[in-house]
Amino acid sequence: MTSKALLAAALLATTAPACADTVAITADRMIDVVAGKTIVNAVVVATDGRIVAAGPASTTAIPAGARRIDLGAMTILPGLIDMHVHLSSDPTIGGYRGLEYARSFSTAIGVTFAKRTLDAGFTTVRNVGSGNLDDIGLKQAIEGGYIVGPRIVPATYSIGATGGHCDATEFQPEIKVETPGVADGPEAIRAKVRQLRKWGAEVIKFCGTGGVFSKTTTVGGQQYSQAEMDALVAEAHMLGMKVAVHAHGTSGINTALRAGADTIEHASLADDESFALAKKSGAWFSMDVYDDDYILAEGAKNGVFAESLEKERAIGLKQRQTFQRSVRAGVRHVFSTDAGVYPHGTNALQFAKMVEWGMTPLQAIQAATVNAGEALGRSADVGALAPGRYADIVAVAGDPLADVRVLEKVAVVIKGGAIARDAR
Numbered sequence: 363m364t365s366k367a368l369l370a371a372a373l374l375a376t377t378a379p380a381c382a383d384t385v386a387i388t389a390d391r392m393i394d395v396v397a398g399k400t401i402v403n404a405v406v407v408a409t410d411g412r413i414v415a416a417g418p419a420s421t422t423a424i425p426a427g428a429r430r431i432d433l434g435a436m437t438i439l440p441g442l443i444d445m446h447v448h449l450s451s452d453p454t455i456g457g458y459r460g461l462e463y464a465r466s467f468s469t470a471i472g473v474t475f476a477k478r479t480l481d482a483g484f485t486t487v488r489n490v491g492s493g494n495l496d497d498i499g500l501k502q503a504i505e506g507g508y509i510v511g512p513r514i515v516p517a518t519y520s521i522g523a524t525g526g527h528c529d530a531t532e533f534q535p536e537i538k539v540e541t542p543g544v545a546d547g548p549e550a551i552r553a554k555v556r557q558l559r560k561w562g563a564e565v566i567k568f569c570g571t572g573g574v575f576s577k578t579t580t581v582g583g584q585q586y587s588q589a590e591m592d593a594l595v596a597e598a599h600m601l602g603m604k605v606a607v608h609a610h611g612t613s614g615i616n617t618a619l620r621a622g623a624d625t626i627e628h629a630s631l632a633d634d635e636s637f638a639l640a641k642k643s644g645a646w647f648s649m650d651v652y653d654d655d656y657i658l659a660e661g662a663k664n665g666v667f668a669e670s671l672e673k674e675r676a677i678g679l680k681q682r683q684t685f686q687r688s689v690r691a692g693v694r695h696v697f698s699t700d701a702g703v704y705p706h707g708t709n710a711l712q713f714a715k716m717v718e719w720g721m722t723p724l725q726a727i728q729a730a731t732v733n734a735g736e737a738l739g740r741s742a743d744v745g746a747l748a749p750g751r752y753a754d755i756v757a758v759a760g761d762p763l764a765d766v767r768v769l770e771k772v773a774v775v776i777k778g779g780a781i782a783r784d785a786r
Contacts, residue, residue: 387407407428445606473511475707476512484512501514521545523544525578577667582631609629626640628650646695651685658671
């Protein structure tokens, strides 16, 4: 071959498109979460990680030469989405125990917890707050193929007021700690939003009220004014980011809703006005209604502060009652566990609790699929088995519409058209 021919061949190799990878996934049943129905003898066809066709085998052609993944008698549904996790937090290291570990420890354990989360069928998560930019590092490592885990929508640091839930309130003043998320006043808060976006945040999380695990704060006490919340939400929205607000107390919830927050995390003491405001604005409730069981059973052993356990005893049942009332009122919900407060990889335990407190199995599944995709602003990518979206699929034995607890034992996880876990 001449030198010109060699050069031409090299150029062709670098410019010619790679051969498309097409896979056909078949199963006895598929849950169409948008239509709310089950499709029998289902086929999902994906090319280069995205779905090109999905439906019954009678009308969905399988291209010649496609790879096959036959899931037999199983039920398939979209990869699950958890809208509230902390991948670099270990619930067994509570209170002051975290001071025994290097800062890099949190990133390291996040690698394990990311894999556990994906293995449990959660192919996308929203990581709403981490130290050391852990969520950015994990996201980059997953996308670069260095480690295994779900798609991550990172918030980086949670924003909060001085002395509030997102500040370090567990130390005496002479002990200096970094508080990179703290900002007070509208202009400082706007600057903080811009800074977090520069560091890689794709969603903004802020603390609008006190919380269970922070010292010196009441659970429901409001911690940002209307003007401060207005500035934060306006800045984030201008930059194209959604806003999640940690809010247990009624006034903080309603102030955040008036400011235009997109999701209300916890929403424990929401009232009828909260429901009306959420329905009017299109906001979502993001309620971790399983946590109470784990915190009260294991918290003391894990080192959780005694005052935090008291706050949990005061708020847990009320949160579940609010969840029940909000479902009846027609408030929109997404699936959120606060994993990191309870063990990663057990996220699906919450489905049964959502059903126990008023949802149908379909509503609970939709909260973790189509609703979550919409709330993320990423319906083009995740949340349903439909053309254009990632081929993120989970398979279970049995019918989750009849018994939602089958989702606690996901047998197969497919991410981007490739098998990530196969426990058949």
